[in-house]
Amino acid sequence: MIDRFPQLREPTLHRMLLARAERDPHGVASILVHAGQPDSVYTISDLLRLADQYASVYRERLASGNPESEAAQIVVCLYHGIHLHAAFIGGMLAGQIPTMVAPPSPRMEPEKYARSFVRMMEHIAPDIVVTEAAVLAELEARGLRDPADRNMLNPDDLDAKFQAGPVDPWNLEYSESEADAVAFIQHSSGTTGLQKGIALSHAAVRNQLEAYARTIDLRADDRIATWLPLYHDMGFIACFVLPLCLGIPIVEISPFEWVNSPATLLHKIQQHRATLCWLPNFAFSFLARSVRAVHLRGLDLNSVRLWVNCSEPVMAESSRRFVERFGDCGVDAGRLAACYAMAENVFAVTQSPLGQAPRVDRVSASALAEGRAEEADGAATREFVSNGKPIPGVEVQVVDDAGEPCGDRQIGEIYLRGSSLFSGYFKREDLTAAAFLNEWYHTGDLGYQAEGDLFVAGRKKDLIIIQGRNFHPGDIEAVVSEVGDVIDGRVVAIGQSDEESGTESLVVIAETELEDTSERGQLGLQIRNLIAQRLDCAAGEVHLVPPRWLIKSTAGKIARSDNRSKYEAELRR
Amino acid sequence: MSTQVDDSVREAVLELFLGGDSSFPLEPDMDLVESGICDSMGLVQLAAALEERFPGLEIQDQDVTRENMGSLSAIAAFIRRSGVAG
Numbered sequence: 001m002i003d004r005f006p007q008l009r010e011p012t013l014h015r016m017l018l019a020r021a022e023r024d025p026h027g028v029a030s031i032l033v034h035a036g037q038p039d040s041v042y043t044i045s046d047l048l049r050l051a052d053q054y055a056s057v058y059r060e061r062l063a064s065g066n067p068e069s070e071a072a073q074i075v076v077c078l079y080h081g082i083h084l085h086a087a088f089i090g091g092m093l094a095g096q097i098p099t100m101v102a103p104p105s106p107r108m109e110p111e112k113y114a115r116s117f118v119r120m121m122e123h124i125a126p127d128i129v130v131t132e133a134a135v136l137a138e139l140e141a142r143g144l145r146d147p148a149d150r151n152m153l154n155p156d157d158l159d160a161k162f163q164a165g166p167v168d169p170w171n172l173e174y175s176e177s178e179a180d181a182v183a184f185i186q187h188s189s190g191t192t193g194l195q196k197g198i199a200l201s202h203a204a205v206r207n208q209l210e211a212y213a214r215t216i217d218l219r220a221d222d223r224i225a226t227w228l229p230l231y232h233d234m235g236f237i238a239c240f241v242l243p244l245c246l247g248i249p250i251v252e253i254s255p256f257e258w259v260n261s262p263a264t265l266l267h268k269i270q271q272h273r274a275t276l277c278w279l280p281n282f283a284f285s286f287l288a289r290s291v292r293a294v295h296l297r298g299l300d301l302n303s304v305r306l307w308v309n310c311s312e313p314v315m316a317e318s319s320r321r322f323v324e325r326f327g328d329c330g331v332d333a334g335r336l337a338a339c340y341a342m343a344e345n346v347f348a349v350t351q352s353p354l355g356q357a358p359r360v361d362r363v364s365a366s367a368l369a370e371g372r373a374e375e376a377d378g379a380a381t382r383e384f385v386s387n388g389k390p391i392p393g394v395e396v397q398v399v400d401d402a403g404e405p406c407g408d409r410q411i412g413e414i415y416l417r418g419s420s421l422f423s424g425y426f427k428r429e430d431l432t433a434a435a436f437l438n439e440w441y442h443t444g445d446l447g448y449q450a451e452g453d454l455f456v457a458g459r460k461k462d463l464i465i466i467q468g469r470n471f472h473p474g475d476i477e478a479v480v481s482e483v484g485d486v487i488d489g490r491v492v493a494i495g496q497s498d499e500e501s502g503t504e505s506l507v508v509i510a511e512t513e514l515e516d517t518s519e520r521g522q523l524g525l526q527i528r529n530l531i532a533q534r535l536d537c538a539a540g541e542v543h544l545v546p547p548r549w550l551i552k553s554t555a556g557k558i559a560r561s562d563n564r565s566k567y568e569a570e571l572r573r
Numbered sequence: 574m575s576t577q578v579d580d581s582v583r584e585a586v587l588e589l590f591l592g593g594d595s596s597f598p599l600e601p602d603m604d605l606v607e608s609g610i611c612d613s614m615g616l617v618q619l620a621a622a623l624e625e626r627f628p629g630l631e632i633q634d635q636d637v638t639r640e641n642m643g644s645l646s647a648i649a650a651f652i653r654r655s656g657v658a659g
Binding site: 107259260261262263264286289290291292293294467517518521522524525527528529530531532533536537538539541573 | 590592596597598606607608609610611612613614615617618620621624631632633634637638
């Protein structure tokens with residue numbers, strides 16, 4: 001890979017970007033798609049020049065504040081656009097530690113976002129925040145921000161000057177960093193209790209880029225199409241850091257636009273002849289279900305050599321539907337791959353081989369309940385899709401409750417170690433210590449291996465993942481408990497794998513004394529309302545059950561796994 | 574008075590998001606996203622389901638908005654405007 005991408009010789013990511021610009025200063029870095037406008041094309045020179053302007057503003061602001069020797073944290077919280085890319089890279093050029101944070105969703109109430117933003121900033125405690133002027137105004141209007149705070153800036157403060165022509169990369173001012181210094185932080189998404197800053201060194205990221213480029217046989221003429229947000233590891237690494245450092249153009253659509261107009265991604269793939277596309281499982285289902293006849297006319301997706309399904313449990317049904325819907329447009333099962341990834345390993349851990357549909361394993365449901373994945377046919381079976389073998393430099397081990405390695409087809413917790421593993425949770429040594437044992441990282445995911453292939457079969461911890469967003473069931477249960485007529489504390493929230501939507505569906509079961517049909521109807525609606533308002537999420541199913549329906553453990557806690565079984569037996573639609 | 578269009582739209586929403594529970598208190602002007610019946614991706618899927626339900630209906634991307642798709646009454650009005658349901 002180093003022969004193909006010599007910038008991999010550089011020890012740090014920002015030096016890789018400079019080396020890329022030196023080799024090909026006119027190379028296209030990003031093609032940004034904006035609804036109803038022509039696409040904006042930026043070369044690596046354009047991008048570095050703007051990043052350089054951000055770097056000088058950071059230096060200025062940090063110097064006038066508190067000149068500590070420790071690298072500063074820079075939060076980048078911007079919408080789709082060149083400033084999002086440049087503000088982040090500027091942080092690395094300045095020798096600081098940048099991190100991406102989600103900007104407000106247009107459908108979120110400003111008040112709610114402002115408050116959660118402040119909580120998030122208290123949690124991260126950054127030295128500089130780059131965000132939209134509208135977010136700053138919103139904070140100021142609510143008295144949540146001191147207008148004189150010099151460490152908050154928006155792109156307008158930069159007075160950016162765009163200048164055409166190639167940049168002289170090594171003449172830009174940049175800070176040398178050690179390869180083992182923290183390059184950036186990825187924040188795990190989710191409700192408050194789940195947010196952790198994952199610190200990644202330049203070396204870990206470089207190792208991941210080299211190993212993953214090899215895994216997907218990355219070529220200089222590849223082109224990536226993406227709608228993925230950059231505050232999530234799949235979008236951030238596969239569709240931002242990897243292509244930028246290795247010189248692959250990115251065709252990028254705003255995540256908000258994609259949700260309303262999913263076919264735009266397909267049209268941009270065709271227009272720009274994109275070759276690689278990463279999508280979470282639900283997106284395969286969503287595209288198959290929501291792209292209508294009008295979009296399919298003349299659609300040609302034949303340029304895509306690889307569609308990678310990643311970041312949510314991969315469902316065979318979603319792939320089938322996708323291939324069925326777009327088969328006539330040049331999609332075939334052999335161009336699909338499944339990947340198991342996590343921010344703690346920068347990104348990919350394993351991936352299925354190129355050129356063949358990921359292997360599907362059908363196992364007995366009853367043996368599964370006893371922790372074994374026995375091959376079986378017939379009705380009482382479950383399908384798992386293989387995530388393939390570890391990428392180079394990564395080792396995977398499946399371990400039982402006693403800490404002993406599992407045999408083939410025995411379910412246990414997935415551990416991993418290797419050259420792209422994270423350095424630790426930023427300033428949280430307690431969490432770091434709890435996640436590691438003898439250099440093996442405990443993922444909390446359950447799975448099994450068969451003939452060297454890894455299958456992910458669930459999670460050790462209760463966690464609900466809906467369309468890539470993580471929810472702690474306890475947070476949902478607390479919200480539902482607030483609704484009058486729900487018996488306090490008698491609520492359970494579970495994530496139910498849903499083949500229709502290709503993701504988990506939120507199932508809420510709440511106890512109530514109400515018996516009147518219309519009152520119960522209103523209560524169901526109130527529960528949905530509150531979940532939507534507080535958590536920005538639509539419940540898939542809300543079930544009202546009589547008092548004492550839910551099972552409690554001997555310790556008096558709601559037993560989620562017992563209630564899941566009871567739900568499956570009695571309520572599941 | 575509810576028409577065939579109203580009933581059919583209601584049925585589509587109940588089927589897609591509410592497990593077909595016809596007793597659900599779904600009011601014509603209720604905002605589907607704000608009230609937690611579905612999210613904005615749900616509206617895009619609803620558009621595809623409506624095209625199947627109303628032959629001849631073709632919904633453009635720019636028409637998939639909260640104004641057109643956000644409630645039962647908005648959807649019914651949109652379908653009537655598009656002229657397919659007579």
